[in-house]
Amino acid sequence: MGRELSALFDPVSVAVVGASDDPAKYGHAIAAQAVRANGRRPLHLVNRRGGTVLGRTTAPSLSAIGEPVDLAVISVPAAGFEDAVDEALRCGARAIVAITAGFAETGDAGRVRQQAVAERVRAAGAVMVGPNCLGIADNTTDLFLASDSFTPGGVALLSQSGNLALELQLRFAPHGLGFSRFVSLGNQADVTLVDLLADCARHQGTRAIAVYAEDFGDGRAFAEAAASAGKPVVLLTAGRGDASARSAQSHTGALTTSADVVGAACRDAGVELVASPRELTVVLAALNGGRRSSGRRVAVLTDGGGHGVVAADAVEAAGLTVPELPAETRERLREVLWEQSAVANPVDLAGMGEQDPGSYAATVAALLAAEDTDAVLLTGYFGGYAAADGGLGGGGTALAAGEQEAARLIAARHRATARPLVVQSMYPDSPSCHTLRAAGIPVFDATEDAARAVAATASATTGTGLTPLPRPAPPLTATGYLDTRRALEAAGLPFPAAREIHDESGLLAATEEFTGPYVLKALHLLHKSDAGGVALNLAGPAELRAAFREMHARLGAPAYSVEAMADLSDGIELIVGVNRDPRFGPVAMVGFGGVLAEALHDVAFGLAPVPAGRAERLLRGLRAATLLDGVRGRPAVDIAAAASAVETITAFAAAHPEIAEIEVNPLLVRPRGVLALDSRAVPA
Incomplete structure (x- = not known):
């Protein structure tokens, strides 16, 4: 169910502590926004000097109000913050928005103070956003407690940046997007990103959740909350290029970065991961209408070859396909287009739009109806005929009217189908494009934005899934090579026959247990191959003895492992690892392995444990995945068995x-x- 946050977003009454008539103070900005609620609930302005603020009589303290306060916004100097919080709690506050800075962001001493305040808030049964935040707003309840106003809409923004919210406000406007809620996360001393995400998922006025986060706190909990949100979650985060905090003592550690971890978490949870405010806006515009593509096949429609080729490249770069349309669909297109039109995909009107703007609508209708198409991208000049300059060569009133009628027909066809339609136009502000936008069709001026929008409709809410962490197993008493190997064998992972030896008598005993060829490994090394601690394909006891004498003289290891040499002739070597990320917990890596693991760097990631079905999708998504199906006379390998092994290893690590x-x-x-x-x- 999550935490009860109704007092944050729809309080019975509000008090602004630190309200001021001085425009340079944040308490002034908050008070000026708060009064916009226009009587929705009692509002009290508190200034310790009394007097008036914004023409309203203030109280010198919360206690002086004489009645309970449900939500208190505290914007006072840090020295008076704790006293203000304590007074708010005594006055019955169920929620606190802590604007005041000077706590965990300043160092250890500030963190200790912050933690003490948060503990007192929780002990009182209240909740607190911040400290060091910029306020909150809820357009669905007329709650305006941030320094700026936000256009109403269906997007809840949970952000660690106030300026980002202002930029998104500007970027949203052309696409008809607005905010249901805004929350400045601050230091998350009490109410966390996860708490807010879960509450916004339940909020009926929110259709999509946008997140800007630099610190996830509990990243695993974030992924779980996003996966269960039931509505689009779009994440913009910083610092994904830095290596995560780890020892990097294995190939897995060396190959895993924060970007990999966040990307894996988002993919598994069905979160759209974006790299900029512009991309965040594009994705939200694409998902705003609720349409989802059932596949990745895109039909590109253009009225000029150049736009079609550029759009096709952009669509494929976004991870989608632009397949040649089958004969049946091409025949239907031939019925509505003239002879010089190209109908293979991209579909090119080849100038027919200038003769008959209605051809746009007829072609869009045919493509949206085609069973072999999952989404349509219209790109190029559409919108130009009705633009203010009259279009090409003055265009003329007839072409402008024809194009606007085509836009109305496209909008009607779009409403009648569930398939996504995205438009890129040289004239995105034209009357025709406004008609399309009003019908919920995303329109962009940049081809790459339109392609990204189509990709968002294909990937939204299609996370590969999160598997709950298992209960911890009894801890391993030792993690040496043979200890780990025995534990994995007990979990169901097959290994070749092996025997630990310390001297030549043990070596002889091993040769009596199983036949060669043999492998000899020194056991005191983490990276045995790099240090010359592995000898392969030793044909018989004599070669094994010689290799042991040479290796022991050189390394002097306290113990060795003699193992049966596997037949490598018809197999493929993979790497499967799990690295425990400090934010997201166990993260699995699968890829092509052996001694070339770091050189090839053909790996994929997922949150562990990884069930076999998801493991197979990761394996088939590798760049060289065709090797698994057999090439140049080599047989196909047992991918199902590989996926099952991934499940065994990752479940073991997670436990x-x-x-x-x-x-x-x-x-x-x-x-x-x-x-x-x-x-x-x-x-x-």
Whole structure:
């Protein structure tokens, strides 16, 4: 159910502590916005000197109001903050918005003060946003407690940046977007991003949730809340290029960055991850109408070859396809277009729009009706005929009227189908494009924005899923190579036969247990191959003995492992690892492995544990995935067995929080079954 936040967004009464008539003070801006509620609820302005603010009589303290206060906004100097919070709680406040700064963001001492305040708030059964925040607003309840006003709409913005909200306000306007809520997250001492995300998911006035976050706090909880939101969640975050906090003692650690972790969490949770305020706006505009593409096949319609080619490239760069249309669809297009029109995809009117603007509408209708098309992108000149300059060569009134009629027909056809239609126009502000926007059709001036919008309709709410973390298993008492290997074997992961040895007598005993060829490994090294601590394909006891003597003389390891050498001739080596991220918990990595794991860097990520079905999708998404199906005479390998092994390894790692990193490399995948050839674990 989540935390009860009704007192934050629809309080019975509000008090602004620190209200001021001085425009330079934040208490003035908050008070000026608060009075816009125009009697929706009692509003009290508090200034310790008394007098008036904005022509309204103030109270010198919360206690002097003489009645309970449901929500208190506190904008006072840091020295008086704790006293103001305590007084608010004594006056019955169920919610506090803490504007005041000077706490965790200043260092350890400020963090201690902040934590103490948050504990008192929670002990009183209240909630607090901030401190160090810029306020909140809820257009659905006429709650205006931020320094700026926000155009009403269906987007809830949860942000660690106030200026970003102002930029989005400007970017939203051309697309008819607005805000249901705005919350400045601040230091999240009490109410967290996860709390707010869950509440906005329940909020009927919110259709989509936009998040700008630099600190997720509990990233796993964020992903879980987003996955269960039931409405689009779009995330803009910073710092994704830096390596996450880890020891990086394994290939998995070395290959995993914060960008990988956040990207995996967003994909699994069905969150749209964006890189800029502009892209965030594009995605929200695309998702605003609620349309979702059932696949990734896009039909591109243009009235000029150049626009069509550029749009097709942009669509494919966005991860979609522009397939050649089948014969049946091309024949239907031929019925509405003239001879020189191209109908393969991109579909090019080739000048017919100038002769008959209605051809745009007829072609859009045919493409939206085609069973082999999942979405349509109209790109180019449409909108120019009705633009203020009259279009090409003056265009003329007839063409302008024809285009506006075509826009009305396109809008009607769009309303009658569930397939997404996105438009890129050289004249996005033309009357024709306004008609399209009014019908819920996203219109953009940049081709790459239109392509990204189509991609958003294809990927929204299609997260691969989050699997709950298992209960912790009894901790491993040791994480050495053989200890980890035995634990993984017990979990169901197959390994070749092996025996730990310390001397030549143990070596001889191993050769009597299983036949060669053999592998010899020194056990005191984390990266055995790099240090010359692995000898492969030792044909028999004599070669094994010689390799042992040489390796022992050089490394002097306290113990060694003698193992049966696997047949590598028909298999492919993978790497499967799990790195425990400080924010998102266990994160799995799968890819092509062996000694070339870091050189190839062909890997994919997901939040662990990864069930077999999701693991197979990760494997098939690798750049060189065709190798798994067999190439140049090599047989296909057992992908199902590989996916099952990924599930085993990642579930094991997720159940052992005492392990910071675990890795199986290589995992040999053969035409039938898999075999783990090496493993390592790094304790937390």
